Amino acid sequence: MDSKRIAFVSVLGAALLSVAVDPVLAQGYSSTTERLIRTLNTQLLYAAIPITVLVEGILIYTVWKFRNNENPLPTKENRRLEITWTVATAIVLLFVGYASYGVMANEYVTTTPEDAKQIEGNAVQVEVVAEKYIWNFNYKGENVSTSGEMVIPKDRPVYLNITSKDWLHAFHAPQLGLKQDAIPNQHNVIKTKPTEEGTYQLYCAEYCGVGHSSMLGKVKVVSQSEYQQWLQEQKKDSQSGGNNSSSGGNSTTTTTTASA
Structure with a gap:
């Protein structure tokens, strides 16, 4: 050859x-x-x-x-x-x-404590709390909390403050390039900026018990107007649920509660 x-x-x-x-x-x-x-x-x-x-x-x-060489010579020093x-x-x-x-070293891949302190004014901050076997999301400054599905806006910085309530878990949304450990009594921050609308699968990437395989969630990326509308709907549902509870009625809102 x-x-x-x-x-x-x-x-x-x-x-x-x-x-x-x-x-x-x-x-x-x-x-x-x-x-x-x-x-x-x-x-x-x-x-x-x-x-x-x-x-x-x-x-x-x-x-x-050298396929037919039956007497190969040792390699010479070169x-x-x-x-x-x-x-x-x-x-x-x-x-x-x-x-x-x-x-x-980019802040959108490795977010340092210093980066987490310098949060932009238009950024969305979500506390992600893992527990056996569900994901809870608390939206800072919005008085909104959800379970199972996190909604975030497109083209805005998003800070995810990830922790755990009971055991080791790991937040993993591979289609968004996001992965971070969820550790009890410790907060790990991820910074990202969604650029495509859609619904993305969320997994727990750390074995956490018999229900590990079913610890799934969704990350939904929507437009800014749709996000604001969604926040208003969650607040109304939360207020309606609180009023129904105080009056002895049954609340129909199961995934949204007012955060403290």
Whole structure:
């Protein structure tokens, strides 16, 4: 197999891998957090493709060329080759480190305590409280609480203050690129900005008992006007439920209560 054939196989392999990646890249991003993480993954993938094709090409070429060699000779020392692959490895590691740091240091991926203190005026703040086996959401400053489904607006910063009431849990909405541990007596903050309306699945990613598999929820991203309308409806339902309770009636509101 000559060098031209090796080059052809390498280019063909890279093209096939690129085609396989295109459907993923064609999809939209549901949040700023997901965009940052997926862009990093794509950059690392494209860096890995030529390296993989080169290494596999050399391996296949070597196996084919020496397939009938029954008396192989030991590899001779080649200082230039050793220096070359050492420098090449260092360059790859520097690229990976630089690209990863630029994403991991972003406040939409790793929210520090300092970031959590500098909250924008138009940001939505939601306390996420996990307990066996349900998710509760308390909207700060709105006197609204829900269970099972969290509604947040599109194109606004959202701070999720995540904690647990009883045991170790983990908030995980993979389509939004969000994941954070829920620990009793501790609050972990995630900052994100939804960019696509829709309903996204919420999971508990930390085994928490026999009901772990059923500890599911929904994250619903809506327009700003729809979000404001939803808040007003929740407040009305909460007030109506409180009035019915005080007058001896039965409240029909089961998932919304007024937070303290």
